[in-house]
Amino acid sequence: MSISDNKIRCSLVIDKKDKSAIEDIAKRDDRSINYIINQAIKEFIKKASSDKKE
Numbered sequence: 001m002s003i004s005d006n007k008i009r010c011s012l013v014i015d016k017k018d019k020s021a022i023e024d025i026a027k028r029d030d031r032s033i034n035y036i037i038n039q040a041i042k043e044f045i046k047k048a049s050s051d052k053k054e
């Protein structure tokens with residue numbers, strides 16, 4: 001069963017220290033871990049796309 005037409009579910013393996021840091025950021029910003037990870041991915045894509053244009 002899919003999440004929606006424009007989203008997918010995936011598995012992610014990260015270091016325990018990184019997860020702890022993400023949890024701290026999420027708590028500080030009153031957001032979910034999933035939200036923080038998605039924002040980081042979007043920021044990475046935006047930066048990588050702009051780096052290609054240069």
